[in-house]
Amino acid sequence: MARIELKMPKLGESVIEATILKWTKNVGDSIKKEETVLEIATDKVDSEVPSPEAGRLAQVLFKEGEVIAIGTIIAVIETDAAAALDAPAMASASAPSAPVAEEDAIAVPYVPVATGGAVSSNGESGRFYSPLVLNIARTEGISMVELEQIGGNGKEGRVTKKDILDYVADRSSASAVVPVSQAVAPAASAEAPVVRPAAPAVTGGFIQEKIFNHANYEVVEMDRMRKMIAESMVYSTHISPHVTSFVEADVTNIVLWREKMKKDFEKKYGEKLTFTPIFVQAIAQALRMHPRVNSSVQGTNILVKKDVNVGIAVALPNDNLIVPVIKNADRLNLVGLSSAVNDFAVRARINKLKPDELDGGTYTVSNVGSFGNVAGTPIIMQPQVAIMAVGAIRKMPAVIETPTGDVIAIRHRMFLSHSYDHRVIDGALGGRFVRTVADILESWDLEAAL
Secondary structure (H helix, E strand, C coil): CCEEEEECCCCCCCCCEEEEEEECCCCCCEECCCCEEEEEECCCCEEEEECCCCEEEEEECCCCCCEEECCCEEEEEECCCCCCCCHHHHHCCCCCCCCCCHHHHCCCCCCCCCCCCCCCCECCCCCECCHHHHHHHHHHCCCHHHHHCCCCCCHHHCCCHHHHHHHHHHHHHHHHCCCHHHHCCCCCCCCCCCCCCCCCEEECCEEECCCCCCCCCCCCCCCHHHHHHHHHHHHHHHHCCEEEEEEEEECHHHHHHHHHHHHHHHHHHCCCCCCHHHHHHHHHHHHHHCHHHCEEEECCEEEECCCCCEEECEECCCCCEECCEECCHHHCCHHHHHHHHHHHHHHHHCCCCCHHHHCCCCEEEECHHHHCCCCCCCCCCCCECEEEEECCCEEEEEEEEECCEEEEEEEEEEEEEEEEECCCCCHHHHHHHHHHHHHHHHCCCCCCCC
């Protein structure tokens, strides 16, 4: 009688947890191989979890709506079809076995912090701490002595992610209340001292603002995806010191060439020719020329990626964002890039992207020009170290140098804004990279064939 543990699957390089949306099978139900057992969601995609083997659902370890770490055991499947399962008995069985340890489920980058003291994987009491908990401790400046005092609700009394985040929230709230004796020092003169208000507490990536009794406002709760995006963005700005360089590019040749070729392109290849694949092509070429930009950070090591996988930020109908990834973008021609961009754009808006299509990105491009924006300062998609925003293409007067002198002409121009992680990329490299992308775009051949 074989029993198979069904684990929360990995759904992306930067995804560490997922929410159970719905169990499509109940305890005792028969399951075919590859048949859906439950539906889950992350900040990137909704997905279905299939059964690895045929059998029956013997045990469900978590409820709908719970957020579970990647790699955690979420159900048990009995593969012996002949075994009689008592569904009510299973449903009321003893408490489910504990999830797999966080250290086996989550890979978290090390974040060195100067304050708070050293933190090792085991305290003086012998209690084990997972990499996730240790990483949060380092980030928040919590010493091992302080960590040992936190009550743990995990297996064998271990401190879980929720335990330490709750502790951080409580500590932040407590520090926001400053006793009068500390807030106002004795004044040396008759002039009253200036007392600055404490900063709002931060919990799980969200600032806890004081709510005032204004009569005219509406409370709108963030949906699941918006909460996860918010946490990811706060995490990125906390981890990566962002710098942004801007370049204005003359893309007149591209505009004229596309206008001339777009009907023939669609007729020949069945794909609409937009500007985005042209931008992706230029960025992929520049990444080959500046490989340090195509990297990530692991502790004090820089991992320079050999594959060029470009993520495309796509706006969803509900105004959330999702980032499918074009794998090996530097090996695709304009036809292949157009096909990938158009396909991702369509399937992203109807929630039909696959988990592996959101994984493995090494660089990201966001076309803010599609919203009529001139430029933007995008936030890096962790664990990448850079991202580019391409602005709207506008007709602008420009000075053109000719053999007979300078003239003013109407040109098609756009801004490229390159945000990068200053731990890895300094201004020289960051500036050269975005200038290289602009040079590639400006050198477009008006006579290029399809």
